[in-house]
Amino acid sequence: MAAPxxxxxxxxxxxxxxxxxxxxxxxxxxxxxxxxxERYIEWQVHAPTLESDLAISNIAQDExxxxxxxxxxxxxxxxxxxxxxxxxxxxxxxxxxLVELPTRQGDWGDTIVRxxxxxxxxxxxxxxxxxxxxAPLRERVGKVQSEERYHREHAQNWLERLTDxxxxxxxxxxxxxxxxxxxxxxxAPVDEATEAAIxxxxxxxxxxxxxxxxxxxVVVPYLxxxxxxVPEPDEVERPEAVGRxxxxxxxxDALFEDMTHTYRELGRTSTTKLMEDPE
Amino acid sequence: MSSxxxxxxxxxxxxxxxxxRRELADLPNTGxxxxxxxxxxxxxxxxxxxxxxxxxxxxxxxxxxxEVREEVDDTDAPRTTAYVExxxxxxxxxxxxxxxxxxxxxxxxxxxxxxxxxxLVYSPEWTIDLVTERGREALREFGLSVPDxxxxxx
Numbered sequence: 001m002a003a004p005x006x007x008x009x010x011x012x013x014x015x016x017x018x019x020x021x022x023x024x025x026x027x028x029x030x031x032x033x034x035x036x037x038e039r040y041i042e043w044q045v046h047a048p049t050l051e052s053d054l055a056i057s058n059i060a061q062d063e064x065x066x067x068x069x070x071x072x073x074x075x076x077x078x079x080x081x082x083x084x085x086x087x088x089x090x091x092x093x094x095x096x097x098l099v100e101l102p103t104r105q106g107d108w109g110d111t112i113v114r115x116x117x118x119x120x121x122x123x124x125x126x127x128x129x130x131x132x133x134x135a136p137l138r139e140r141v142g143k144v145q146s147e148e149r150y151h152r153e154h155a156q157n158w159l160e161r162l163t164d165x166x167x168x169x170x171x172x173x174x175x176x177x178x179x180x181x182x183x184x185x186x187x188a189p190v191d192e193a194t195e196a197a198i199x200x201x202x203x204x205x206x207x208x209x210x211x212x213x214x215x216x217x218v219v220v221p222y223l224x225x226x227x228x229x230v231p232e233p234d235e236v237e238r239p240e241a242v243g244r245x246x247x248x249x250x251x252x253d254a255l256f257e258d259m260t261h262t263y264r265e266l267g268r269t270s271t272t273k274l275m276e277d278p279e
Numbered sequence: 280m281s282s283x284x285x286x287x288x289x290x291x292x293x294x295x296x297x298x299x300r301r302e303l304a305d306l307p308n309t310g311x312x313x314x315x316x317x318x319x320x321x322x323x324x325x326x327x328x329x330x331x332x333x334x335x336x337x338x339x340x341x342x343x344x345x346e347v348r349e350e351v352d353d354t355d356a357p358r359t360t361a362y363v364e365x366x367x368x369x370x371x372x373x374x375x376x377x378x379x380x381x382x383x384x385x386x387x388x389x390x391x392x393x394x395x396x397x398x399l400v401y402s403p404e405w406t407i408d409l410v411t412e413r414g415r416e417a418l419r420e421f422g423l424s425v426p427d428x429x430x431x432x433x
Contacts, residue, residue, distance in 0.1 A: 065371025
């Protein structure tokens with residue numbers, strides 16, 4: 001199979017629609033990781049035990065690291081980090097609304113359920129770009145996958161513990177009922193034409209519908225094995241805001257304000273560096 | 280959402296340096312075969328240590344390659360650029376900017392090099408197996424035990 005391969009140097013030759021499709025795919029990866037990381041760090045010094053505090057902080061750090069890998073690739077299109085994150089219009093973020101929802105107060109299970117649903121989707125979508133026609137993207141996938149494995153292990157360990165008795169299971173069930181419809185937004189299209197272009201150019205090798213199918217094949221039997229009832233996917237009411245199309249919940253503006261507060265307060269025009277560039 | 284993100288001072292788009300395709304079997308690379316200016320860049324970069332441990336980034340196996348190229352700048356003046364391909368132990372590495380700045384500064388300090396650029400690469404992914412024998416020794420001396428590449432304790 002002689003699929004075309006694109007390097008960084010080929011970006012200038014991609015036509016407008018193809019370049020936009022690739023950018024959209026990268027924004028989706030980057031924005032999801034960044035925003036989920038922001039929600040995770042709200043647990044710092046509040047998680048149930050010291051070990052879980054360190055673990056969730058470490059997972060957040062990984063997610064920020066992954067976000068950075070994808071934003072790096074977006075910089076190759078000519079945007080710098082302030083433009084891609086700090087000074088960006090919050091309405092142009094493409095993350096799924098699953099990752100922006102506030103954590104239900106004090107509910108560790110809520111974070112664990114969200115993490116599990118996200119991490120499974122993440123695994124599948126990384127597999128779908130592991131053979132991407134865009135070489136700089138696929139060359140970063142292996143490193144991310146090896147780190148994501150620990151995230152799933154973490155979420156599953158906790159899910160098994162939390163569902164071990166009835167009060168715990170009831171709380172996990174409540175979190176699942178709340179979050180499952182939002183998890184399906186991970187597979188919502190930005191728009192049909194862009195999705196078609198992403199597949200046509202081989203930037204991603206599976207369709208969103210395929211990914212959704214694979215996702216359900218993994219999460220439904222696993223969650224059921226823990227004694228949980230998984231909402232019937234096709235009967236789930238779709239949230240009003242899915243994120244991918246630029247529609248967000250009211251919680252996103254507040255989170256974006258928080259996230260960029262220091263940057264604005266200090267009147268920054270660039271992000272902090274430990275050292276000046278050597279040139 | 281394309282043009283609304285552009286800024287006048289944004290970095291130059293479409294960089295044309297494409298890292299070489301490397302196999303795990305070719306790593307770690309310590310520049311043993313390098314000659315001339317590239318040899319000197321390897322030696323300069325060797326002096327950069329991990330911020331937390333007294334071990335060279337070369338012995339950690341983080342430097343995948345060095346390439347010195349004759350180029351022309353925006354005004355068509357000739358210049359010599361050292362490209363250093365480098366990876367990180369993990370993606371969230373908080374010392375990233377510090378390490379890449381140190382490596383860039385070291386490479387740029389070499390006689391015959393006008394500027395240096397670190398190109399971060401993540402394939403093949405770094406594992407502890409890429410630490411050289413010298414690196415293992417330095418880490419052991421520092422008090423860390425490093426499993427040998429076959430998976431047995433050293």
